[in-house]
Amino acid sequence: MKVLRDILYNVNIVSIHGDNNIEVHALSIDSRHIAQGDAFIAIKGVAADGHAYITKAISLGATAIVCEDLPAELQDGVCYVQVSNSHAACGIMASNFYNNPSKQLQLVGVTGTNGKTTIATILFRLFSKMGYHCGLISTVQNQIGDEIIPSTHTTPDAISLNALLAKMVEEGCLYAFMEVSSHAIHQQRIAGLQFAGGIFSNITHDHLDYHKTFDEYIRVKKSFFDSLPSNAFALTNIDDKRGNVMLQNTKARKASYSLRTLADFKGKILENGLTGLFMQIGESEVHFRLIGEFNAYNLLAVYGAAILLGKSKDEVLRILSDVQGAEGRFEYIVSAKDKIIGIVDYAHTPDALLNVLATIKNLRQGHEQIITVVGCGGDRDKTKRPIMAEVSAEHSDKVIFTSDNPRSEDPAEIIREMEVGVAAHLRKKTISIQDRKEAIKTAISLAGKDDIVLVAGKGHEKYQEIHGVKHPFDDKKVLEEMFQLLGK
Ligand SMILES: CC(=O)N[C@H]1[C@@H](OP(=O)(O)OP(=O)(O)OC[C@H]2O[C@@H](n3ccc(=O)[nH]c3=O)[C@H](O)[C@@H]2O)O[C@H](CO)[C@@H](O)[C@@H]1O[C@H](C)C(=O)N[C@@H](C)C(=O)N[C@H](CCC(=O)O)C(=O)O
Numbered sequence: 001m002k003v004l005r006d007i008l009y010n011v012n013i014v015s016i017h018g019d020n021n022i023e024v025h026a027l028s029i030d031s032r033h034i035a036q037g038d039a040f041i042a043i044k045g046v047a048a049d050g051h052a053y054i055t056k057a058i059s060l061g062a063t064a065i066v067c068e069d070l071p072a073e074l075q076d077g078v079c080y081v082q083v084s085n086s087h088a089a090c091g092i093m094a095s096n097f098y099n100n101p102s103k104q105l106q107l108v109g110v111t112g113t114n115g116k117t118t119i120a121t122i123l124f125r126l127f128s129k130m131g132y133h134c135g136l137i138s139t140v141q142n143q144i145g146d147e148i149i150p151s152t153h154t155t156p157d158a159i160s161l162n163a164l165l166a167k168m169v170e171e172g173c174l175y176a177f178m179e180v181s182s183h184a185i186h187q188q189r190i191a192g193l194q195f196a197g198g199i200f201s202n203i204t205h206d207h208l209d210y211h212k213t214f215d216e217y218i219r220v221k222k223s224f225f226d227s228l229p230s231n232a233f234a235l236t237n238i239d240d241k242r243g244n245v246m247l248q249n250t251k252a253r254k255a256s257y258s259l260r261t262l263a264d265f266k267g268k269i270l271e272n273g274l275t276g277l278f279m280q281i282g283e284s285e286v287h288f289r290l291i292g293e294f295n296a297y298n299l300l301a302v303y304g305a306a307i308l309l310g311k312s313k314d315e316v317l318r319i320l321s322d323v324q325g326a327e328g329r330f331e332y333i334v335s336a337k338d339k340i341i342g343i344v345d346y347a348h349t350p351d352a353l354l355n356v357l358a359t360i361k362n363l364r365q366g367h368e369q370i371i372t373v374v375g376c377g378g379d380r381d382k383t384k385r386p387i388m389a390e391v392s393a394e395h396s397d398k399v400i401f402t403s404d405n406p407r408s409e410d411p412a413e414i415i416r417e418m419e420v421g422v423a424a425h426l427r428k429k430t431i432s433i434q435d436r437k438e439a440i441k442t443a444i445s446l447a448g449k450d451d452i453v454l455v456a457g458k459g460h461e462k463y464q465e466i467h468g469v470k471h472p473f474d475d476k477k478v479l480e481e482m483f484q485l486l487g488k
C-alpha cells in the first residue's frame with residue numbers, strides 16, 4: 001500500500017481535484033479488475049477509451065482516478081488526477097508503486113523486428129550459468145531463476161511489468177533481460193523504467209497495421225534508444241541499414257556488432273551447419289549450438305552485451321558455446337526411417353522466413369527437397385501476407401499455405417491474400433490446405449529420404465486461435481505424430 005501523492009512523483013500533472021493524501025491498494029488500467037481502494041488509470045486505447053469506464057471503476061471501489069480528460073461531474077471521496085498523458089503516467093506510477101524495481105537490478109532491453117526472444121533468452125541462460133540469479137521477460141515465457149511464469153505479451157503492460165520486476169528484486173535477481181516490442185514503446189509500457197542497456201537486432205517489415213508506415217516503425221524503435229540514460233549502453237547491429245540511425249540521438253554509451261564490417265564486436269562465420277555455428281569472435285574461435293547466420297548475429301549481440309556488462313570474454317564464450325536457443329526457434333527433429341529433417345521455427349515475418357530458408361538451403365548436402373508449411377496471422381499486418389508467400393515459394397521446392405492464428409478473420413481469405421503474392425511461374429510449387437494438421441501431414445507425405453520440412457510461424461505456441469477460440473496445437477508434436485503415423 002502506498003500514498004497516492006508519492007505514487008505520482010515525476011508524473012506530468014495538469015490538475016488535482018480531491019485529497020491526494022490517500023492510500024492506494026493497487027493500480028489498474030482495467031475497470032473490470034478494480035477493487036476497493038484502487039487507483040484507476042483511464043487510457044485511450046486502440047479499441048476502447050478507458051475514460052468511458054471511470055464511473056464503473058468508482059462503483060467498484062476506485063478512490064483515485066487518473067485521466068487526461070476530467071469527467072463533467074466529480075464525485076466526493078474520489079481524488080481525480082488530470083495528467084497530460086495517461087500512458088506515460090501509468091508507467092511512472094507503476095514504477096513508483098513497486099519501489100522502482102528497475103533501479104534495483106541491471107535491466108537490459110532488447111528491441112528489433114526479429115531476434116528479441118532469442119537474444120533475451122540466451123542472455124538469461126548465459127548469466128544464469130555464470131551463477132547470477134536472473135529474470136527474463138519474453139514472448140515464450142517469463143522466468144525468475146527456475147520459476148516459469150506464463151507470458152501473455154512480448155512486453156507486458158506497465159503495471160504487470162513492474163510487478164514482475166519487483167518480484168525479481170524481492171527474490172534477489174541482479175539482472176533482468178526483457179524484450180521491448182514496438183507496441184510497448186509506442187504505448188509507453190516501459191515509461192519510467194531505468195535500463196542498464198538496450199540492444200537493437202534489426203528492423204524489417206512487420207506491424208504496419210499498427211504503425212502504418214515503415215518510417216514511423218523506425219521512429220518508434222529509435223525512441224527507445226533516445227530515452228536511454230548516459231550510464232547505459234546502446235548496442236546495435238550495424239549490418240542493418242538502420243543500426244546507426246538507432247544510435248543517432250542516444251545519450252548512452254554506443255557500441256556496435258557486425259559480421260561484415262569493423263565494429264566493437266566483430267564476428268566471422270567459419271562454418272555453419274546442422275550441428276551449429278563455428279565462429280571467430282575477436283581472437284577466439286568458438287563452436288556454438290545455434291544454427292544459421294541470423295543466430296550468429298544473435299550470439300554477437302549477447303556476447304557484446306555481456307562484455308559491456310563487465311563480464312570476462314573467456315568465461316562468456318566458454319558458457320555461450322554450450323547454450324541452446326529459445327524454444328520453437330529453429331528446433332529440428334529427424335524422422336527414424338527416412339531421416340527427414342522436420343524444422344519448427346517462429347518465422348512470421350518476410351525477413352525471418354528468408355533467413356530461415358537461406359539457412360536451410362545452406363544445410364543441404366545434395367538435392368534434398370525443401371517443403372515449407374506456412375500461414376499468416378489474422379488481425380495483424382496484412383501487407384506481409386503476399387510477401388511471406390512469395391519468399392516461401394521462391395526459396396522452397398514445394399509450399400503448403402495453411403492457417404497460422406486466423407484470430408477473428410476468415411482463414412480462407414487470409415490464404416487467398418497470401419496466394420496472390422506468388423508469381424505465375426512459381427504457382428505450380430504451391431498448394432493450400434487450410435487445416436494446419438492436414439497441411440503438415442501432406443508435407444510429410446510428400447517428403448522423401450533426407451528431405452527437409454519447415455513448419456513456420458508458430459514456433460513455441462501451444463495453441464491455434466481460430467474464430468477467436470484457442471485450440472490446443474503444437475507444431476512440434478504434430479510433426480512427430482505425422483512421422484509416426486506415415487511410417488517415415
Ligand atoms: C493493439 C494493442 O497493442 N493492444 C494492447 C493495448 O490495448 P488497447 O489499447 O487496445 O486497449 P483497449 O481495448 O482499447 O482499451 C483501452 C483501455 O480501456 C480499458 N477498459 C476496456 C474495457 C473495459 O470494460 N474496461 C476498461 O477499463 C482497457 O483496460 C484499456 O486500458 O493495451 C493492452 C494493455 O497493455 C494490451 O493488452 C493490448 O494488447 C493486445 C491484447 C494485443 O494483442 N497486443 C499485441 C498486438 C501486442 O502488444 N504485441 C506485442 C508484440 C509485437 C511483436 O511481435 O513485436 C507485445 O508486446 O506483446
Ligand SMILES: Nc1ncnc2c1ncn2[C@@H]1O[C@H](COP(=O)(O)OP(=O)(O)OP(=O)(O)O)[C@@H](O)[C@H]1O
Binds near residue numbers: 113
Ligand atoms: N537476428 C535475426 N535476424 C533475422 N531473423 C531472425 C533473427 N533471429 C531470429 N530470427 C527469425 O525470427 C524468428 C523469431 O525469432 P525471435 O522469436 O527471437 O524474434 P522476436 O523478435 O522475439 O519475435 P516477436 O516479435 O514475435 O517476439 C525466428 O524463429 C527466426 O526465424
Ligand SMILES: N[C@H](CCC[C@H](N)C(=O)O)C(=O)O
Binds near residue numbers: 348380404457458
Ligand atoms: N508477436 C507476434 C506474434 C506472431 C505470431 C504468429 N504466429 C501470428 O499469430 O501471427 C505478433 O503479435 O505479431
Ligand SMILES: [Mg+2]
Binds near residue numbers: 116117118138139154
Ligand atoms: Mg519475441
